[in-house]
Amino acid sequence: xxxxxxxxxxxxxxxxxxxxxxxxxxxxxxxxxxxxxxxxxxxxxxxxxxxxxxxxxxxxxxxxxxxxxxxxxxxxxxxxxxxxxxxxxxxxxxxxxxxxxxxxxxxxxxxxxxxxxxxxxxxxxxxxxxxxxxxxxxxxxxxxxxxxxxxxxxxxxxxxxxxxxxxxxxxxxxxxxxxxxxxxxxxxxxxxxxxxxxxxxxxxxxxxxxxxxxxxxxxxxxxxxxxxxxxxxxxxxxxxxxxx
Amino acid sequence: xxxxxxxxxxxxxxxxxxxxxxxxxxxxxxxxxxxxxxxxxxxxxxxxxxxxxxxxxxxxxxxxxxxxxxxxxxxxxxxxxxxxxxxxxxxxxxxxxxxxxxxxxxxxxxxxxxxxxxxxxxxxxxxxxxxxxxxxxxxxxxxxxxxxxxxxxxxxxxxxxxxxxxxxxxxxxxxxxxxxxxxxxxxxxxxxxxxxxxxxxxxxxxxxxxxxxxxxxxxxxxxxxxxxxxxxxxxxxxxxxxxxxxxxxxxxxxxxxxxxxxxxxxxxxxxxxxxxxxxxxxxxxxxxxxxxxxxxxxxxxxxxxxxxxxxxxxxxxxxxxxxxxxxxxxxxxxxxxxxxxx
Numbered sequence: 001x002x003x004x005x006x007x008x009x010x011x012x013x014x015x016x017x018x019x020x021x022x023x024x025x026x027x028x029x030x031x032x033x034x035x036x037x038x039x040x041x042x043x044x045x046x047x048x049x050x051x052x053x054x055x056x057x058x059x060x061x062x063x064x065x066x067x068x069x070x071x072x073x074x075x076x077x078x079x080x081x082x083x084x085x086x087x088x089x090x091x092x093x094x095x096x097x098x099x100x101x102x103x104x105x106x107x108x109x110x111x112x113x114x115x116x117x118x119x120x121x122x123x124x125x126x127x128x129x130x131x132x133x134x135x136x137x138x139x140x141x142x143x144x145x146x147x148x149x150x151x152x153x154x155x156x157x158x159x160x161x162x163x164x165x166x167x168x169x170x171x172x173x174x175x176x177x178x179x180x181x182x183x184x185x186x187x188x189x190x191x192x193x194x195x196x197x198x199x200x201x202x203x204x205x206x207x208x209x210x211x212x213x214x215x216x217x218x219x220x221x222x223x224x225x226x227x228x229x230x231x232x233x234x235x236x237x238x239x240x241x242x243x244x
Numbered sequence: 245x246x247x248x249x250x251x252x253x254x255x256x257x258x259x260x261x262x263x264x265x266x267x268x269x270x271x272x273x274x275x276x277x278x279x280x281x282x283x284x285x286x287x288x289x290x291x292x293x294x295x296x297x298x299x300x301x302x303x304x305x306x307x308x309x310x311x312x313x314x315x316x317x318x319x320x321x322x323x324x325x326x327x328x329x330x331x332x333x334x335x336x337x338x339x340x341x342x343x344x345x346x347x348x349x350x351x352x353x354x355x356x357x358x359x360x361x362x363x364x365x366x367x368x369x370x371x372x373x374x375x376x377x378x379x380x381x382x383x384x385x386x387x388x389x390x391x392x393x394x395x396x397x398x399x400x401x402x403x404x405x406x407x408x409x410x411x412x413x414x415x416x417x418x419x420x421x422x423x424x425x426x427x428x429x430x431x432x433x434x435x436x437x438x439x440x441x442x443x444x445x446x447x448x449x450x451x452x453x454x455x456x457x458x459x460x461x462x463x464x465x466x467x468x469x470x471x472x473x474x475x476x477x478x479x480x481x482x483x484x485x486x487x488x489x490x491x492x493x494x495x496x497x498x499x500x501x502x503x504x505x506x507x508x509x510x511x512x513x514x515x516x517x518x519x520x521x522x523x524x525x526x527x528x529x530x531x532x533x534x535x536x537x538x539x540x541x542x543x544x545x546x547x548x549x550x551x552x553x554x555x556x557x558x559x560x561x562x563x564x565x566x567x568x569x570x571x572x573x574x575x576x577x578x579x580x581x582x583x584x585x586x
Contacts, residue, residue, distance in 0.1 A: 031463050034284075034470065041281060050278040058285040065288060069463040072456055093467050096474045100277060107274030108267040115488050180522035183278035184484065184515055 026090035028073035033097035035066030040101060048240045049105050051182045109163045109177055109241070110205040113188035132156035132214070137176050138243050141189040150216035150225040158227050161209040161235060164202040165190050170219070172202055174210060174227070179242040186242065192217070192226040199232055207241075209233045268485055276481035279514060280474065283333045283549065286516050287469055290334025294341035295462035297328075302452050304345025304419060312348035318396040321347075321354025322389050325362035331516035332360035332544045333473060336553045337465055343412055343557065346419035349404070350396040356557070357570075358392035360517040360544035361385055370540070373521035374528070380537065383581065387541045391573050395545070398569050399562060407562045409555070472552035480514040480548040487512065499586060502535035503578035507571060510542045514549035534582035542574045 041047045042060040051059065130139060132153070137160040144153075165175035165188060175190030177183075193210065194217070195202065202208060211231040216223055301307070311317050321342075328338055339356040343349070360366065362385050374380045399407055408416070453461075506527075515523055520543050528536050546567050554563050 027463060027467060030467050038281065038284065041277075046277075047281065049274065050281055055282065055285075059281055062285040062288045065292075066466075069459055069466070072459045073463055075456075089467055089471055093471050093474075096471070100280070103273060105270075105274035105277045107271045111267050111271045112275075115485065180525070181515060181519040182282045184275055184282070184513060185523040 023087050023090060024073055024076055026087060026094070028070045030090040030093035030097065031066050031073060032070035033094055033101070035063045035070060037097045037100045038063030038066065044104075045239060046104055049107065049183065049242070052179055052242065052244060053240070055181070105183075107183065108205050109175075109188075110165050112183070112186060113165050113175060113177065113190075116187050133159050136160060136243075137162045137174060137191060138178065138189060140191055144191075144225055148224075150214075150223050153214040153225050154216045156214040158210065158212050158214055160191070160227070161207065161238070162190070163237075163241075164204050164206045164208060166204045167192075171195060172204065174208065176243050177241065179244065183242070192219075192224065194226055194228045196229055196232060202232070207235050207237050209235050272481050272485040275484055276477050279477040279480055279549065282519070283473055283477065283516055284470065286331045286518065287333040287337070287473055288466060290330040290337045291462050291466045291469070293328050293330060293334065294337040294465070295458050297338070297341055298461065299452065299455060299458045304341075304347075307342055307345040307347040308419070310342075310347050310351045312351065314350060314397060314400070315393065317348050317350035318354025318358070318393045319389065321351040321356075321396075322358030322362050322392050324355045325359025326364065328355075328359065328363070330359070330363070331366065331518045332547075332550055333469075333516060333553060335359050336550075336557065337469060340412065340465075340557055343408065344415045344419060346416060349407070350400050353396040353399055354392045356392075357395050357545050357566075358388045361388035361541070366517045366521075366544075369518055370521040373525045377533075379585075380533075380540070383537055383577075384540050387537060387574075387577050388544065390577065391541060391545055391570055394573050395566055395569055399558075399565065402562060402565070406559060409557060409559060412557060468556065469553060472556060473549065476514065476547075476549035476552040479551075480512060483512050483548060499532050499534065499582045500575075500579065502532045503538045503575055503582070506531060506535040506539040507542050507574060507578075510539045511547050513543070514547040515543070517544035520544070532578075532582050533585045534578035534580070537581050538574045538578035541577065542570060545570045545574075 038059050041050070042056060042063065047056055047059060129135075129143060135143065135158075140158070140160065160174060162174040162176045165173045167173050167190075171193060172195075173190035174193050175188045177186040177188055179186045194215065209232075210227060210229045211233075212227050212229040214225055215228045217226045218224075297304075311320050325335075330338060335356055338359075339352050342352040342355060367381070367385065370384055371381050404413060510520070513520075513523065520540060524536050524539050551563060554566070558566065
């Protein structure tokens with residue numbers, strides 16, 4: 001009798017801690033972290049690298065819904081005893097969500113493009129044609145595809161930006177990734193470039209802005225348009241690097 | 245201060261995989277995240293729909309009233325896609341709900357396999373991607389129904405215990421009339437008391453549960469499926485980075501090979517059925533029409549990302565059977581289309 005054994009006294013404390021960890025709060029944490037991961041990918045601009053803008057509302061709305069589910073779970077009032085997701089499910093989910101939060105996507109566009117078939121543009125062409133100096137790289141590729149005769153464009157001023165895409169057996173192209181849904185379906189479109197001889201060779205995946213003129217060149221007995229660059233400026237990767 | 249430090253760690257060299265000289269790994273990680281953030285909202289939509297169904301009709305009487313006829317069952321399951329639009333990830337929780345509530349198995353399978361195509365969102369996106377190819381807009385849903393009927397018929401040949409996951413089967417038995425459960429399957433005697441007590445509240449009761457409880461249930465379901473989705477996306481991203489896509493589209497002109505290669509591509513790429521038509525548009529000109537259709541038909545039924553999700557419904561043997569049979573039917577449909585159109 002008298003004072004209870006200290007070991008016995010600490011037991012309720014420990015079991016309380018364990019109970020706090022299991023399984024409701026863990027589930028709330030897992031749901032909350034997934035919600036935060038989705039919202040954070042939207043707010044931080046990571047989503048611009050992964051998904052076309054038209055799908056972004058789906059992602060942030062899902063993030064909010066998951067936070068709501070986490071709040072419901074955390075309140076404990078409505079906890080559904082009939083369906084307790086296992087502690088391991090919650091723990092693994094927490095791990096996965098933390099990894100998504102902690103490791104931002106940093107794809108190598110050149111590496112991705114090397115694994116994809118280029119020039120898969122299906123669009124028949126532009127509905128209207130911008131003045132040469134205002135055309136983006138994608139505009140140029142679409143135009144050249146719909147009307148490929150290089151003589152039509154020889155001497156036109158060019159101001160484009162893109163990433164450096166190494167091409168086997170020739171000089172690197174300047175390219176962009178076209179995306180219809182997400183990074184998974186990205187396909188590269190590129191323009192051949194005659195790089196200025198007095199400048200160092202561009203590094204793969206480097207983002208550049210080029211100024212120059214369109215020229216006609218013959219490769220393998222076939223004429224094609226290429227950009228003769230007079231000015232090459234390194235630029236940071238644009239906020240929205242994927243093109244629709 | 246701590247936040248600043250953490251942010252600088254995230255955004256700079258320490259965790260930048262490219263600096264570690266593992267560019268390929270960094271690209272794989274980005275592809276994984278792209279697949280995940282694309283699919284997760286659709287998974288959540290599916291969980292929301294199944295939760296809504298649980299809230300509106302807790303006893304699931306309408307589910308058990310669905311036809312059990314071998315042909316009408318899968319057809320009515322497929323038609324449910326129009327009422328419950330979700331892509332293939334979202335369909336898994338809904339199909340699970342149908343099975344738990346005692347829907348005829350063929351009907352639930354019909355829904356699982358055909359509804360990812362037979363829903364307004366997917367048909368609209370197919371039309372938007374291929375407005376000048378009306379045959380595709382008709383062939384895609386027709387093919388999906390054909391595959392669903394074939395798979396449902398085939399999988400019904402397996403006994404329930406070899407088809408459905410044990411946990412699902414146990415939940416399902418609680419929703420079935422006692423007369424439909426054999427004596428050996430009744431673990432809790434003849435009075436129909438809930439077995440194991442794991443699922444009694446939801447499955448047994450026809451009283452509308454509080455909304456908060458339905459949300460809590462949905463949360464648990466989401467976590468379970470999200471984990472499987474993570475695994476599927478990881479595998480799909482890894483395979484995509486390792487296998488050059490040119491290999492898969494290079495044989496575009498050859499009728500049979502093009503179908504096989506695009507079937508393989510649909511297994512690997514694993515994008516949701518609501519957006520896959522836009523992806524198919526990208527290589528439609530390089531491959532045969534049968535191959536494009538095969539891509540649009542097989543992806544919604546089976547892909548690397550789905551294998552994990554299916555494991556919550558079906559036993560491994562049934563998943564293998566589904567993959568094999570779906571591939572065969574899709575190949576035949578693709579061949580037939582090529583025969584007509586080429």
